[in-house]
Amino acid sequence: MRWTRASRSAGVPSGVRIASRPPRGRLTIVAFILLFALLLSGAAPEKHLSVYSVAANYSLPLVQRDGREYVGLIEVLEPLGTVSGKADGLRWRLRYNNVVGEFQHGKSHARIQGLDSDLHAKFLLENKRGLVPVAALGSILPRILGGPVTLHEESARLFIGSVATHFTASLASADPPRLVFHFSAPVNPTISTEPGSLHMTFNREPLVAPASPTLTFGNRAISTANYGENNGAAVVTVSASIPLMATFSSDGRTITISSPGATSQNIPPSPPGPQVTTGTAATVPAPTPPAAPVSRRYFAIVDASHGGSDYGETLSTALLEKDVTVALARSLRQELESRGITTLVLRDSDANVSLDQRALVANANHAAIYIALHAASSGHGVRVYTSLLPFGDDDRGPFRSWTTAQHASLQLSRTAATAIAAELQRRQIPVRAMGAPLRPLNNVTGPAIAVEVAPQGSDLSQLLAPDYQQLITSAVATAIAATRDQLGVAP
C-alpha cells in the first residue's frame, strides 16, 4: 500500500475531514477534530510497516506467522529499485539491482551476495511470495541496499538512510497558551482531540523522538507533549486542561496548538469556512487569512545554536556544542525570568532548526533582544558578537533585504553587547566584543547578539558545570535587565 494511492487512515469514516496540507493560496488551515471520530469504526487496525526513504515513503501490510510479524520482501524493495523473486521448489532467489539473495523455506539463514545472513526466524515461501520476519530487515537490508537502515521493530517503522524528521516544541505565549511545533521537514499529521489531550498522528512522516520523549512547558493550561510510536506511526500527544486546536502553517513545518477561543489575539478571525459534522464529531477546517505578525509576547529570545544533525563543535569526545548550548539557554532563561524578563528558548530539544527558521521566529515575535548561544573549546571566557553586515545589498522598496535585515537595529545590538561585556568584565570573566559575519544575526530585524562561551582555562568540563554556566548567564541577564529600557518596552 502506497500512501500516494491509499486512503489516509483506515479508521476514519468518510465525511470526516482530516487536517490536510492547505491548498495552494491558502496560508493556514485550522482543524478541530474529536477523537470520537476515530473511534466510530470499531475494527481493529490492520498492522502495517512504515518505510521511510529518500525515494518514497510507503506503508506495507504485515502478516502474523508463528506469533511473529512478517512482510513480503519484494514489496519492501519494489519502490527502491529493480527487484524480482524466483521460486524453485523450496528455494527462492531474490535479485535487487545487482544484488543476489538466496532464501529457503523454513530456514532462518539466507545468503546475500554470498554472505550468511541471520533472519532471526524462518523464511517463508507462500504462493511463491517470499516472506521475511520484520526483525530481519535491520540486518538484511543494509546488505541488499548497501547503506544504513534503522529499524524500530516495536513500532514497525523502517528508516532507510538519513531521512529522520526532527521537531521542537515551545510555548510562544503563556496566556492564552500557544504551543508552537517546528519540524525539520513539512509534515501533515492527522489531528484528533479528546478531553484533556490533542493527538497528532504522523503516519507518513519519518518523525523521530526529541531528546526526551516528554516535553514539559511549566504552563497550567498546556502542561506536556509526549512522543510515542505505535503500529507504523509516530504520535505526539499534547496534554492540556483546556480545549485545543491545531493550526498548520503554509509550508507544513509549523503547527501551532492553542485554545479555539483564544486565537483571536494573535491570528485574525477566520472567515466562515466549510463545516462538516458527523454525529457529535465535528471537523472545522476553516481557512484563515495570512497570519499577521504575532504581537510581541517575549522580551528575549534565547537561541540554543546548532542541534539535531548539526552538532556544532565537537568540544571533546563526550561533549558536543549542541548539548552545551541547550544547557546554557535554559540557564539564561532562568536568569532572565528571575529578573522579570519574559524569555522564549528557541530550541529546547535536540532538533534540527535552520538558521532561516531561527531568524524567522525572532522576527515574527518582535523580541526586544535575540541572543544566540554558542560554545567553544578554544579561547578563554566569553566572546560577544554583533552582526557584520555585507555591503551593497540594500533594502528595495517596502522589502527589507534578508542579508541586511539587521541594519536598522545594529546600534541597539552593540549597546546590548557592550553592556554584557562590561558586566562580564566587572565579574572578572575574560571577554571580547566584536563584529562577525555570523548567521543568523544578519537576518534578525531587531537587536541581536551572539554569546560564545569557552572555558576559563583548559578544563572543557567547565562548559557543562552549572555554576560556571550561571556565572556567565547571570552576568548576561543583569546586563540585559540594565538596558531593557533602551532595547524596548517589555510586554
Ligand SMILES: [Zn+2]
Ligand atoms: Zn557554534
